[in-house]
Amino acid sequence: MDAMSLQRKKIHPHKYSLWIAMGSITMMFIGFTSAYVVKRAQANWFTFDLPVIFWISTLVILASSVTIQMAVKQFRNRNMQRYKQLITLTAVLGVAFAVCQWIGFKQMNESGLRLNGPASVSFIYVIVGVHLLHVMGGVAALLIMFGRAFRTRVRTYSAVPIEVAATYWHFVDGLWIYLLIFLSIAR
Amino acid sequence: MSNEATLHSQEAIHGAAHAHDHGHDDHHEHHEGGFISKYVFSLDHKTIAKQFLITGIIWAIIGALFSVLFRLQLGFPDATFPWLESILGHWAKGGRITPEAYYALVTMHGTILVFFVLTAGLSGTFSNLLIPLQVGARDMASPLMNCMSYWAFFLASIVMMSSLFVQTGPASGGWTAYPPLSALGDASIGSKIGMDLWLISMALFVVSQLLGGLNYISTILNMRTKGMTMTKMPLTIWSFFFTAVLGVLSFPVLLSGFILLLFDRHGGTSFYLSDLFVAGKALSNEGGSAILYQHLFWFLGHPEVYIIILPAMGMVSEILAVNSRKPIFGYLAMVGSMFAIVILAFLVWAHHMFVTGLNPFLGAFFVLLTLLIAVPSAIKVFNWLTTIWRGNLRFTPGMLFSIGFVSTFISGGLTGIWLGNSSIDIHLHDTYFVIAHFHIVMGVSAFFGTFAGVYHWFPKMFGRYLNNTLAYIHFWTTLIGAYLIFWPMHYEGIAGMPRRYYDYASWESFKQFSDLNQFISIVVIIVFAAQLMFVFNFFYSIFKGRKVTTTNPWSSTTLEWTTPINPGHGNWPGEIPEVYRWPYDYSKNGKDFVPQTVPLSPDEEKEGH
Ligand code: HEM
Ligand SMILES: [Cu+2]
Numbered sequence: 001m002d003a004m005s006l007q008r009k010k011i012h013p014h015k016y017s018l019w020i021a022m023g024s025i026t027m028m029f030i031g032f033t034s035a036y037v038v039k040r041a042q043a044n045w046f047t048f049d050l051p052v053i054f055w056i057s058t059l060v061i062l063a064s065s066v067t068i069q070m071a072v073k074q075f076r077n078r079n080m081q082r083y084k085q086l087i088t089l090t091a092v093l094g095v096a097f098a099v100c101q102w103i104g105f106k107q108m109n110e111s112g113l114r115l116n117g118p119a120s121v122s123f124i125y126v127i128v129g130v131h132l133l134h135v136m137g138g139v140a141a142l143l144i145m146f147g148r149a150f151r152t153r154v155r156t157y158s159a160v161p162i163e164v165a166a167t168y169w170h171f172v173d174g175l176w177i178y179l180l181i182f183l184s185i186a187r
Numbered sequence: 188m189s190n191e192a193t194l195h196s197q198e199a200i201h202g203a204a205h206a207h208d209h210g211h212d213d214h215h216e217h218h219e220g221g222f223i224s225k226y227v228f229s230l231d232h233k234t235i236a237k238q239f240l241i242t243g244i245i246w247a248i249i250g251a252l253f254s255v256l257f258r259l260q261l262g263f264p265d266a267t268f269p270w271l272e273s274i275l276g277h278w279a280k281g282g283r284i285t286p287e288a289y290y291a292l293v294t295m296h297g298t299i300l301v302f303f304v305l306t307a308g309l310s311g312t313f314s315n316l317l318i319p320l321q322v323g324a325r326d327m328a329s330p331l332m333n334c335m336s337y338w339a340f341f342l343a344s345i346v347m348m349s350s351l352f353v354q355t356g357p358a359s360g361g362w363t364a365y366p367p368l369s370a371l372g373d374a375s376i377g378s379k380i381g382m383d384l385w386l387i388s389m390a391l392f393v394v395s396q397l398l399g400g401l402n403y404i405s406t407i408l409n410m411r412t413k414g415m416t417m418t419k420m421p422l423t424i425w426s427f428f429f430t431a432v433l434g435v436l437s438f439p440v441l442l443s444g445f446i447l448l449l450f451d452r453h454g455g456t457s458f459y460l461s462d463l464f465v466a467g468k469a470l471s472n473e474g475g476s477a478i479l480y481q482h483l484f485w486f487l488g489h490p491e492v493y494i495i496i497l498p499a500m501g502m503v504s505e506i507l508a509v510n511s512r513k514p515i516f517g518y519l520a521m522v523g524s525m526f527a528i529v530i531l532a533f534l535v536w537a538h539h540m541f542v543t544g545l546n547p548f549l550g551a552f553f554v555l556l557t558l559l560i561a562v563p564s565a566i567k568v569f570n571w572l573t574t575i576w577r578g579n580l581r582f583t584p585g586m587l588f589s590i591g592f593v594s595t596f597i598s599g600g601l602t603g604i605w606l607g608n609s610s611i612d613i614h615l616h617d618t619y620f621v622i623a624h625f626h627i628v629m630g631v632s633a634f635f636g637t638f639a640g641v642y643h644w645f646p647k648m649f650g651r652y653l654n655n656t657l658a659y660i661h662f663w664t665t666l667i668g669a670y671l672i673f674w675p676m677h678y679e680g681i682a683g684m685p686r687r688y689y690d691y692a693s694w695e696s697f698k699q700f701s702d703l704n705q706f707i708s709i710v711v712i713i714v715f716a717a718q719l720m721f722v723f724n725f726f727y728s729i730f731k732g733r734k735v736t737t738t739n740p741w742s743s744t745t746l747e748w749t750t751p752i753n754p755g756h757g758n759w760p761g762e763i764p765e766v767y768r769w770p771y772d773y774s775k776n777g778k779d780f781v782p783q784t785v786p787l788s789p790d791e792e793k794e795g796h
Contacts, residue, residue: 020435032447035447
């Protein structure tokens with residue numbers, strides 16, 4: 001109705017909210033990583049190598065960023081069949097990422113690097129774990145969208161949800177790369 | 188809500204509008220008359236505002252009651268009150284509050300008032316109420332998330348309340364929850380499950396703050412009506428905006444600190460713990476640092492004090508201008524100084540840590556930045572005073588509380604400058620001087636801002652007025668009482684009386700304050716009674732107060748007074764008004780006031796505003 005068109009919108013409010021949310025999440029990880037830096041400056045800091053599988057998981061999440069971007073494109077072209085495939089692929093890659101991280105945790109645990117061990121080890125568990133939670137949140141969002149792509153009879157062809165999801169997905173991807181670089185440099 | 192027909196048409200507009208401009212997953216259907224969807228899980232920002240306000244009031248009564256209880260101990264350290272045992276049970280054995288109960292009460296008092304009342308209650312109420320109404324939006328950017336924000340707060344409240352009833356009692360390590368008391372379950376009785384519940388509750392609280400903040404920011408940036416440019420926004424909106432920015436950037440850091448703390452408690456990690464002995468037994472924790480927690484805590488903790496004071500500043504600016512019938516003095520300087528405060532707020536956290544063995548060079552840096560905050564603060568005070576200077580003052584209750592705000596803010600700000608100097612702070616840290624400082628500036632000022640807001644916008648919220656006589660008694664008792672309570676504490680602090688002592692009277696040197704402390708405790712009880720009177724006035728007036736008969740009772744320029752007396756969901760029955768001018772055109776060109784919706788006259792267009 002006309003009354004509402006008076007409300008000018010530059011960016012969709014959900015996109016705005018997402019950007020602010022990403023700022024918040026970034027601040028949380030700045031909290032973690034600066035705590036890490038503060039601790040590292042103290043004596044008896046224990047150094048070890050990150051599990052190799054963390055590097056493999058990086059490739060997985062990078063690939064998923066590519067697939068979700070392709071999904072957005074297919075959605076905009078109304079190519080729903082391809083869109084569904086790509087969204088599925090992205091979710092699968094997201095889960096694969098989680099599995100990789102899990103294997104990494106197991107390897108660390110088996111080689112005696114326990115959560116309750118030296119602070120440098122505990123930090124890895126907490127930081128990687130909290131990041132993983134954020135990835136799983138993204139996977140959940142993808143699954144919802146996936147379900148919707150199949151179920152909805154009356155399609156609302158708004159690209160906003162998938163665009164929001166894609167932006168978030170790139171964000172957790174970038175966040176992981178930042179964390180990996182950070183954790184491997186500031187050892 | 189009275190007229191079904193108008194309600195229907197507003198809902199229709201609103202529903203259609205939503206379908207038109209979102210097409211996303213917020214489809215919120217309003218079922219007319221459904222009590223649950225209308226009052227409980229409401230998506231209407233005005234109802235959510237009332238939910239925050241009423242929850243906040245309940246918390247405020249509880250938090251204040253706790254302070255009355257521990258003031259009994261401080262004022263009458265040798266007396267026993269048998270009736271205490273009958274209400275507090277084993278927490279007041281023999282009619283005297285036990286040390287454990289004392290620390291739990293102090294902790295809960297601080298947590299409740301800082302977070303649940305002055306953060307959620309204050310921001311939650313007025314950001315929700317005023318942002319859509321004053322920027323000209325039908326609701327928040329995401330009403331669903333807004334509703335979730337309240338319910339996360341509600342859940343946080345339930346968890347915190349429940350911690351009061353567990354066997355070992357609530358958390359008792361202070362509102363700052365420093366480790367090791369907070370990290371070691373065995374450290375004290377209040378470090379057990381009560382501490383876990385505290386952390387869970389606070390995590391939910393952070394979620395609530397983030398959801399709320401996201402909405403406030405995107406609504407302000409995105410949903411303004413035609414003509415409402417950023418520089419035509421009322422100062423209230425600017426203050427809510429800056430508050431939300433502070434919140435979404437600093438609460439996550441606190442959350443990271445809490446997550447590490449939870450792992451220390453339950454995961455066997457040693458982020459904050461090191462070289463500890465419990466009952467003679469050495470713990471295995473090594474290499475942790477309690478100071479690390481302080482950094483993470485105060486990185487929120489300092490911005491938090493501004494999260495509390497900024498909304499009050501915004502509302503006070505507004506109310507002073509309206510009731511002085513004068514434009515706010517230095518609008519842009521007001522916005523600029525709030526912006527400066529936001530930036531500086533993130534850079535001064537370590538002034539809470541001068542005595543933690545901070546490198547003196549670093550200390551000097553934090554002293555400098557801390558003292559810099561005095562500059563924007565002083566600008567604001569100057570502008571408020573200039574605004575009321577030679578104004579045509581109307582002493583409404585809202586106005587009185589606003590003036591009270593300025594007075595207490597000056598008083599508390601000045602002592603802040605003392606504390607900001609590390610060399611003085613080393614003497615004053617953890618004494619009653621600090622208690623006095625922050626209670627005057629945060630306890631009293633922020634509450635005055637809140638009261639000002641409630642008295643001023645009550646007619647908008649409930650379509651009725653509060654009783655003025657009760658309001659005047661409330662104001663004068665509170666103002667005089669607050670100074671009588673907190674002013675003497677400065678002297679106690681300078682004389683070295685420490686905070687958080689259960690029985691100061693066992694120290695010869697602090698015995699001299701017995702009479703003073705007794706006096707303070709008695710005033711506390713009187714002031715508490717005055718607050719109960721306000722609570723009575725509040726609830727009574729919702730139902731029985733004098734009815735509002737005009738849409739603009741204070742002759743105000745801002746948009747919220749262009750809605751119907753009882754606006755429905757969607758706020759304006761027809762189109763949202765367009766805005767042409769800034770919100771402070773009072774006493775202009777021979778007119779008492781010119782609303783924002785009045786187009787500029789040709790000669791005005793030439794001069795700008
Ligand atoms: C001119 C501005 C201000 C300055 C320079 C200032 C400075 C300080 C300093 C240096 C401390 C640490 C004292 C210590 O623990 O030894 C302090 C404590 C505190 N200030 Fe301020 N302050 C200012 C304004 C405010 C405002 C506006 C508020 C709240 C609205 C506030 C709330 C607090 C609180 C809550 C504490 C104590 C926290 C605790 O230890 O429990 N201050 N202030
Ligand atoms: Cu501070």
